[in-house]
Amino acid sequence: MSADDEWINRSQLMIERWIAEDLDRPEPLPGRIIEAMRYSALAGGKRLRPLLLLAAAEYLKIPADRVKPAALAIEYVHTYSLIHDDLPAMDNDDLRRGKPTNHKVFGEALAILAGDGLLTEAFAKLAQLTQDDFPAQNVLYAVAGLAHASGAHGLIAGQTADLAAEHHNIGLSALEALHAKKTGAIFEAACQIPAWLTGNRGAAAGLQGFGSHFGLAFQIVDDILNVIGDSVIMGKSTGTDVSLDKATYPRVVGIDAAWKMAYHHQNLAEESLDKAVGQADWLLALLKRAVNRSA
Amino acid sequence: MSADDEWINRSQLMIERWIAEDLDRPEPLPGRIIEAMRYSALAGGKRLRPLLLLAAAEYLKIPADRVKPAALAIEYVHTYSLIHDDLPAMDNDDLRRGKPTNHKVFGEALAILAGDGLLTEAFAKLAQLTQDDFPAQNVLYAVAGLAHASGAHGLIAGQTADLAAEHHNIGLSALEALHAKKTGAIFEAACQIPAWLTGNRGAAAGLQGFGSHFGLAFQIVDDILNVIGDSVIMGKSTGTDVSLDKATYPRVVGIDAAWKMAYHHQNLAEESLDKAVGQADWLLALLKRAVNRSA
Numbered sequence: 001m002s003a004d005d006e007w008i009n010r011s012q013l014m015i016e017r018w019i020a021e022d023l024d025r026p027e028p029l030p031g032r033i034i035e036a037m038r039y040s041a042l043a044g045g046k047r048l049r050p051l052l053l054l055a056a057a058e059y060l061k062i063p064a065d066r067v068k069p070a071a072l073a074i075e076y077v078h079t080y081s082l083i084h085d086d087l088p089a090m091d092n093d094d095l096r097r098g099k100p101t102n103h104k105v106f107g108e109a110l111a112i113l114a115g116d117g118l119l120t121e122a123f124a125k126l127a128q129l130t131q132d133d134f135p136a137q138n139v140l141y142a143v144a145g146l147a148h149a150s151g152a153h154g155l156i157a158g159q160t161a162d163l164a165a166e167h168h169n170i171g172l173s174a175l176e177a178l179h180a181k182k183t184g185a186i187f188e189a190a191c192q193i194p195a196w197l198t199g200n201r202g203a204a205a206g207l208q209g210f211g212s213h214f215g216l217a218f219q220i221v222d223d224i225l226n227v228i229g230d231s232v233i234m235g236k237s238t239g240t241d242v243s244l245d246k247a248t249y250p251r252v253v254g255i256d257a258a259w260k261m262a263y264h265h266q267n268l269a270e271e272s273l274d275k276a277v278g279q280a281d282w283l284l285a286l287l288k289r290a291v292n293r294s295a
Numbered sequence: 296m297s298a299d300d301e302w303i304n305r306s307q308l309m310i311e312r313w314i315a316e317d318l319d320r321p322e323p324l325p326g327r328i329i330e331a332m333r334y335s336a337l338a339g340g341k342r343l344r345p346l347l348l349l350a351a352a353e354y355l356k357i358p359a360d361r362v363k364p365a366a367l368a369i370e371y372v373h374t375y376s377l378i379h380d381d382l383p384a385m386d387n388d389d390l391r392r393g394k395p396t397n398h399k400v401f402g403e404a405l406a407i408l409a410g411d412g413l414l415t416e417a418f419a420k421l422a423q424l425t426q427d428d429f430p431a432q433n434v435l436y437a438v439a440g441l442a443h444a445s446g447a448h449g450l451i452a453g454q455t456a457d458l459a460a461e462h463h464n465i466g467l468s469a470l471e472a473l474h475a476k477k478t479g480a481i482f483e484a485a486c487q488i489p490a491w492l493t494g495n496r497g498a499a500a501g502l503q504g505f506g507s508h509f510g511l512a513f514q515i516v517d518d519i520l521n522v523i524g525d526s527v528i529m530g531k532s533t534g535t536d537v538s539l540d541k542a543t544y545p546r547v548v549g550i551d552a553a554w555k556m557a558y559h560h561q562n563l564a565e566e567s568l569d570k571a572v573g574q575a576d577w578l579l580a581l582l583k584r585a586v587n588r589s590a
Contacts, residue, residue, distance in 0.1 A: 028448045029472060030465075031455035037447060084411060089403035108384035109458055112407065116379060117447035119411065123418045124442035127435050136431035140422050143438055147419035152332060152412035153323045160326035163404055170325075177324060 004285035015047045036106045036114035041079050044097040049074045049190040055282035057194040073122040074190045077150045080118035134197040142196045149189035158182025165247035175252050184215030209272030217265035218290040220258050223248040266291050299580035310342045331401045331409035336374050339392040344369045344485045350577035352489040368417040369485045372445045375413035429492040437491045444484035453477025460542035470547050479510030504567030512560035513585040515553050518543040561586050
């Protein structure tokens, strides 16, 4: 196993354990809210966003333990967005990561609440960082940054535009703007949070560029795999973009041009980093894996 | 008009203007996400939670302007919870404050996203307070407190237990625990946030008691009005608790005993305040209005 693979596997296991421990809580009242949140938060997944956050921390020489609440926060935002995205009123997906989606197991009402709960918990976690960990004002910048990335000017704007684009022809620049928000915003935040926490503005700008191009490369490959991928390997339904008539790179530019664009953004992501800042190996390993994957 | 009425009316108008100005933003991408958020945030309502926050600020001698982002945050959390609560998968309400509910106007998908957007925006607003406004660590305590109150151990636990209690007989203590989370947690946070921001721990304890009993008194009256109220005056459907077979005070203890309990919690709320701290007139005016209302 390469050093890259070893670091990724070890970090994935650590994130898995962090989540399991963090959501090991009794139900506060009758009902299955914690169980529903745990179900989706522990339903596998590549943990790419917290891995990016840990890789960015490593790049800035911050030990992983110090950014643990932030890593959990970014994964909770991602999990909430998947739960709501899978709902019948949205993408109506029955399968996610090879398992029944949250609303298939717990019903729609609890799935909506579990998403709400994880989104709220993300901010609870981030605000657990105190002035003993980082300057309090820097933690506030991270809270504001995560809220901006996941809110109506970030992730949610992207989701809305994605719905609005169903059954419509949109051009490449509109598609890129959509994906920059729907996918890119959270990747950017994941990369920048360690820089915000330490107040390293110079590194934040480079990490934003890395996250932004990483996000586009990742999303283009995601779109391609939705067309050509194997649903068994992917652990989720394929061909759904076509059946929902979604705006995707393969639809707008075709498969071959989409691959070229993915590699182009991979290069731009690499060029965004200033290797004098620190050890960028893990960031680059994650980038490589995001582009060269079959699931 | 009494001085109380005058303060309440003036503050309601101010909150209304704050919201209208804050959500006067262009759509970030094609889609109607900001419009959907605005629709519900400006669809009337008593603005009770931000009024409580402003009254608590007055009690602690903090000018209203200084807590404006916090007042918006608490109202956004409330509005998001109403949008999601009204969804077909939850209470399936068509009418709210005399207007069609969010999903009736924008569809379910956008209503889910508008709720998500307002919840996220609440944290964005609170994190706009900087160390120039209050000590940054105190702002972080407020973020953590709002997240706790609105999360899976607060509001969402209450909503979950409310769903779980439909078609079940529950006792008075389980009902009170449910309402303490579903309604009380946000009222408590509204009252405490000004104390958290200024680091006034002594006042925070009293304000928590006030908010907690205020919330129970308010919810009991809400339950009663759902049985005996006039849907035209209320601006929302009545009789819905019975048709959904909800756990309510009238169902568990009857109308007369429910009124007695409301007055009891009104008294306990009053006794929680230490009038030596400051001018409690507005807090008490809001309490009176919460109990003596027809809508």
